[in-house]
Amino acid sequence: MxxxxxxxxxxxxxxxxxxxxxxxxxxxxxxxxxxxxxxxxxxxxxxxxxxxxxxxxxxMSGPPGAGKLGDEHEHAAILVRIFGDEFDFSLPDYQVKSPYIHFESQNGDTIHRHASNVNIGYLFHTIKVGLDDNCFTFPDKKPEHTFCTNEDYSLKFYVNHEKIPSLTDYVLNEDDRILVLYGNENQTQVDNYLMELDGLFIEKK
Known part of the structure; x- marks a missing residue:
């Protein structure tokens, strides 16, 4: 039991x-x-x-009038020299700040445009670099980092070896080569920079 x-x-x-x-x-x-x-x-x-x-x-919306993201994918080379010194767009501060137009992959020589009607001015706006017809200004906006056309020096723009008066409204085309210079270069020096620009590899991916 x-x-x-x-x-x-x-x-x-x-x-x-x-x-x-x-x-x-x-x-x-x-x-x-x-x-x-x-x-x-x-x-x-x-x-x-x-x-x-x-x-x-x-x-981060695109600029007014921009096309649909992905409707185009164009590439161009750019070289910027201020008093002969190259401006380095490969630094992290200048990489992929907008999906519409940017530098990427730690490459500072190639601009990638991913939508129609997106101009160079918008690219510089996204990376906080001041650019207009007369002045190129670093992101810190310090007076010593503002380079404007004056009696001694000038800001100059070239696209595919052709000098143009303004770059901000320019919409790059495939394989364009863009040169921005600030200084008092003579034509021989300009030609040397154009040759340097022609030698840059345009990264496409």
Whole structure:
């Protein structure tokens, strides 16, 4: 009689332990399922958020009149020399600040334009470099880093060896070569910079 009672208690304890184990396993599976659903939702939302940024430029919209992001993909080489010193666009501060037009892959020689009607002025605006017909200004805006046309020095623009009066509204074409100079260069020096520009590799990808 006593043995039967003890046997029943042992079975009850085992059944209770089994129920507890099954309950824990069920709760664990539910938790894993909920976690997986949450991860899926976050992943889905993140994907579409960044897709929206990439496709529509919601986070950083393009300039007025810009075409749809991705409707064009053009490349051009650029060389900027201030008193003979090259301005380095490969630095992180100047890389991919807009999906519409940018420098990328730590390359400062190639401009990538990803939408129609996006001009050079907008590129410089996104990297916080001042550029107009008369002045080139570094991002820190310090007076000593502002280079404007005056009696002694001038800001000059060349596209495919042709001197042009303004660059800000220019929309680059495939394989363009753009030269920006500030100083008092003679024609021989300008020609040397144009030859240097012609030797730059235009990275296309």
């Amino acid at each position: 006593g043995n039967n009672r003890e046997s029943r208690r042992e079975k009850e304890r085992e059944n209770y332990a089994d129920r507890q184990k099954a309950s824990k396993q069920k709760n664990t599976l539910i938790a894993i399922g909920v976690f997986a659903v949450v991860i899926a939702i976050v992943g889905y939302a993140s994907y579409h958020y960044y897709e929206k940024i990439a496709v529509t430029g919601t986070q």
